[in-house]
Amino acid sequence: MFKRKIGTLSDLENNNQFSRWIENHDILIYRLNNRLRAISNICPHFGGPIGYHEIKEFDKKKVFTCLWHNLQFCADTGECVTHKKLKLRKYKVELVRNDIFVYIN
Amino acid sequence: MQEFYLKSASSATTKFPKKLLLWNYWDHEHIVGTHFAHYKKVNIIYEDSKVCFSERWAKLPYLPFYLKTTDFAVLTNDSQMDVHHYAFLNLLYCKQTFKFEDLENDGCKVTRYDYLQVPRFFSFLQKYFDKIMKKWFIKVWEEDMPMRERRLKVWKLGFVDFKGIDFINKHNLKRKKLPTRKYNLTLPIPKITHEKNNRREKVFLRKVSKSKNLGYGLPDL
Numbered sequence: 001m002f003k004r005k006i007g008t009l010s011d012l013e014n015n016n017q018f019s020r021w022i023e024n025h026d027i028l029i030y031r032l033n034n035r036l037r038a039i040s041n042i043c044p045h046f047g048g049p050i051g052y053h054e055i056k057e058f059d060k061k062k063v064f065t066c067l068w069h070n071l072q073f074c075a076d077t078g079e080c081v082t083h084k085k086l087k088l089r090k091y092k093v094e095l096v097r098n099d100i101f102v103y104i105n
Numbered sequence: 106m107q108e109f110y111l112k113s114a115s116s117a118t119t120k121f122p123k124k125l126l127l128w129n130y131w132d133h134e135h136i137v138g139t140h141f142a143h144y145k146k147v148n149i150i151y152e153d154s155k156v157c158f159s160e161r162w163a164k165l166p167y168l169p170f171y172l173k174t175t176d177f178a179v180l181t182n183d184s185q186m187d188v189h190h191y192a193f194l195n196l197l198y199c200k201q202t203f204k205f206e207d208l209e210n211d212g213c214k215v216t217r218y219d220y221l222q223v224p225r226f227f228s229f230l231q232k233y234f235d236k237i238m239k240k241w242f243i244k245v246w247e248e249d250m251p252m253r254e255r256r257l258k259v260w261k262l263g264f265v266d267f268k269g270i271d272f273i274n275k276h277n278l279k280r281k282k283l284p285t286r287k288y289n290l291t292l293p294i295p296k297i298t299h300e301k302n303n304r305r306e307k308v309f310l311r312k313v314s315k316s317k318n319l320g321y322g323l324p325d326l
Contacts, residue, residue: 020322053319067139070311089273
C-alpha cells in the first residue's frame with residue numbers, strides 16, 4: 001500500500017464530493033456525517049461512474065446512483081442496494097492540513 | 106394516400122472499436138441512465154441477440170411532452186442496425202438505419218439515416234425534420250462519448266462485467282501488465298436493474314430526473 005495525494009479540501013467545496021483517477025484507480029471522495037470518505041468510483045456492473053450525480057436519498061438511505069444504469073450504492077457502506085452481490089471498495093483516506101491522501105495498492 | 110418520407114442523415118467518427126459502439130447501441134437499458142434527461146421509462150418486451158421489441162417514453166427536441174413509442178430493433182448484420190419506431194396508435198412511423206464502418210486503428214464511423222413517413226403535403230417540413238434529427242444525433246452522441254471512452258478504459262484495465270477490476274476489488278493485489286485486450290461483445294447484454302414484477306417484460310425506470318451533473322471526474326493531478 002502506498003499513499004497518494006488525490007486533492008484538497010477546496011475540491012470538495014462546491015459539491016461535497018469529487019472523483020479523480022489515481023494510478024488506475026478511479027476514486028470518489030466525499031463527506032458524509034462530517035467524515036471524509038473514499039470509495040471506488042467504478043460501478044462493478046459495467047464500469048460506470050458512481051459519483052456523476054450528487055448523493056441522493058432513497059428509502060431513507062443516502063445513496064450514489066450510477067449514471068449509466070441507475071445502480072444505487074449506500075454512501076455509508078458502499079453496498080449496492082439494487083443488487084446485493086455487488087459492492088464498492090472502500091479506500092483508507094487521510095487529511096493532512098488541506099491535502100487529501102488515499103492509500104492504494 | 107401516397108407515401109412520402111422526410112429524410113435525414115447524420116454521421117460521426119470515433120476512435121473506438123465497432124463492437125464497443127454496438128455494445129452502446131444495443132444497451133437499451135442505459136437510455137434511462139445515461140440519457141436520463143430525455144427518457145423516463147423503457148419496457149423491453151422481448152430481446153435476443155438479433156432483435157429487441159420495446160416501448161420507450163422519450164422527450165424529443167422542441168416537443169413539450171413525453172412521446173411513447175413502440176420500437177422494433179433488428180441487428181441486420183454486424184455492421185447495420187435497423188430500428189422501426191411507431192407512435193400515436195401507429196399513425197406515426199419512423200425508420201432509422203445505423204451503419205457501422207470499421208476505420209483504421211480500431212476506429213469506427215457511425216451513420217444514422219432517418220425516415221419519417223408523412224402525407225405528401227407535409228413535405229415542407231423536410232428542413233425542420235433534418236434540423237431536429239441532426240440536433241438529436243449530436244446531443245445523444247455527446248452523452249454517449251464519455252461512456253464509450255470510460256468503458257474502453259476500464260476494459261483495458263481488466264474489467265469484468267458484474268465483477269469489476271481484480272486489482273481494485275482485492276486490496277493487496279498489484280496490477281499486472283495486461284496484454285492488449287481486444288474488445289469483446291456477447292448479445293444480448295444481461296439485465297439486472299429492471300423493476301421486480303411477475304411479468305416477462307423488463308421495465309426500467311429513470312431514478313434521477315434532476316442532477317447537478319458533476320461529470321466524469323476532475324482532471325488528473
